[in-house]
Amino acid sequence: MESKMTKEEARIRLIAKREELIRKYEFEEAEVLTVAIEALQAPPITQRSMYQAGYKQAQEDRLKGEWKVRRPKPFFLCECSVCGESEEWMSKFCPNCGADMRGEDK
Numbered sequence: 001m002e003s004k005m006t007k008e009e010a011r012i013r014l015i016a017k018r019e020e021l022i023r024k025y026e027f028e029e030a031e032v033l034t035v036a037i038e039a040l041q042a043p044p045i046t047q048r049s050m051y052q053a054g055y056k057q058a059q060e061d062r063l064k065g066e067w068k069v070r071r072p073k074p075f076f077l078c079e080c081s082v083c084g085e086s087e088e089w090m091s092k093f094c095p096n097c098g099a100d101m102r103g104e105d106k
C-alpha cells in the first residue's frame, strides 16, 4: 500500500514541478500542470458527498477493517476498526468510513 501514490501526493508533486517550470520561464508547460493540478483537486465537501467520498476513497486505498463487538446485549453494538464508529449491525462496508469488512475472501 505504501508504494501507491494518492491523488493528493501526486497533486503536491505537480505543484512543486510547476514552480520549477515557472522559474525556468516554461509557462506553457506550467499551464499544462495547472490543468492537471485542478483536475486532481478534491471537490468541495458537502455533508452528502462525505459518505460517498469516504466510500470511494476507502475503495481506492483498499482499506480493510473488521468489526469488533463492543456490546453483545441487550442491544448489539460493534465498532469499526478503521474509524472507531459504532454500528448496530455488521455490514459489508462501514457506513461511516467505507472500509471493506468482507475479510480476505472476495
Ligand SMILES: [Zn+2]
Pocket (backbone or CB within 6 Å): 065, 080, 081, 082, 083, 084, 085, 094, 095, 096, 097, 098, 099
Ligand atoms: Zn469505519
